[in-house]
Amino acid sequence: MTLASGALNDDVTAAPAAHATDLRKTYGTGQAAVHALAGVNVTFERGRFTAVMGPSGSGKSTLMHCMAGLDRPTSGQVFVGGQDIGKLDDNGLTKLRRDRVGFVFQSFNLVPTLTAAENITLPLSLAGTRLDKAWFGSLVEQLGLGDRLNHRPSQLSGGQQQRVACARALITRPDIIFADEPTGNLDSNASASLLAFLKQSVREIGQSIVMVTHDPRGAAYADRVVFLADGTVVGELDKPTADSVLERVRTLGG
Numbered sequence: 001m002t003l004a005s006g007a008l009n010d011d012v013t014a015a016p017a018a019h020a021t022d023l024r025k026t027y028g029t030g031q032a033a034v035h036a037l038a039g040v041n042v043t044f045e046r047g048r049f050t051a052v053m054g055p056s057g058s059g060k061s062t063l064m065h066c067m068a069g070l071d072r073p074t075s076g077q078v079f080v081g082g083q084d085i086g087k088l089d090d091n092g093l094t095k096l097r098r099d100r101v102g103f104v105f106q107s108f109n110l111v112p113t114l115t116a117a118e119n120i121t122l123p124l125s126l127a128g129t130r131l132d133k134a135w136f137g138s139l140v141e142q143l144g145l146g147d148r149l150n151h152r153p154s155q156l157s158g159g160q161q162q163r164v165a166c167a168r169a170l171i172t173r174p175d176i177i178f179a180d181e182p183t184g185n186l187d188s189n190a191s192a193s194l195l196a197f198l199k200q201s202v203r204e205i206g207q208s209i210v211m212v213t214h215d216p217r218g219a220a221y222a223d224r225v226v227f228l229a230d231g232t233v234v235g236e237l238d239k240p241t242a243d244s245v246l247e248r249v250r251t252l253g254g
Ligand SMILES: Nc1ncnc2c1ncn2[C@@H]1O[C@H](COP(=O)(O)OP(=O)(O)OP(=O)(O)O)[C@@H](O)[C@H]1O
Pocket: 027, 028, 034, 035, 036, 054, 055, 056, 057, 058, 059, 060, 061, 062, 063
């Protein structure tokens, strides 16, 4: 069984999965001001897997949070599937995060009192949307979670918890998934299987994914790498390999 049985909803607009124009985020004021994002212009095409890399403090997490509607930028625009998310009020942003964006955190962020199955379907429960059982079954099978569905997060390994988080991100068939160092707390085997699954979801159902990583081998699963430094985009690489990523990181001084 492949993921293809749960193909994404068609969106009639030809807009990219997400894009940002002159995105700025400043923390603090005056002498203490930190320009975490200093004018980012970036486009994430539909059905592509993009890795975001850059030195510590270059603004990667801030970019993910602003683009996913988890944080508001100081200025500039973010579009998700053609929708200018700066025009949404708090209610609208909540709906956007629930229905159109998936987020995978380094620290899993599962609800400890809910089972794996309940965590996966949480976005649907919150939205009052019916569960597509075939899609749920396909995700569970592909992620190897079939015999773990009644376990709580504390009864799961890190790799299993992150696979639950991925299923939760995919269950709504979002326009785009943002993943902030999703393999940061996983060993190399668990990392490889998670990255292979993310890549499979891009290939088979046209999922759009943006993933922050520090690992050139992780970035090599992506179709494209975007490099950040000091809050701006300083380079890009298409069809990356671990070696080409490493070489570019060295050139950029990361
Ligand atoms: N809430 C905050 N208040 C003040 N400064 C912040 C806040 N969040 C982030 N920053 C600063 O903004 C800059 C960018 O941070 P960000 O977390 O986006 O970087 P990053 O590239 O994700 O780093 P890392 O790879 O270490 O996770 C850093 O200088 C950071 O200290």
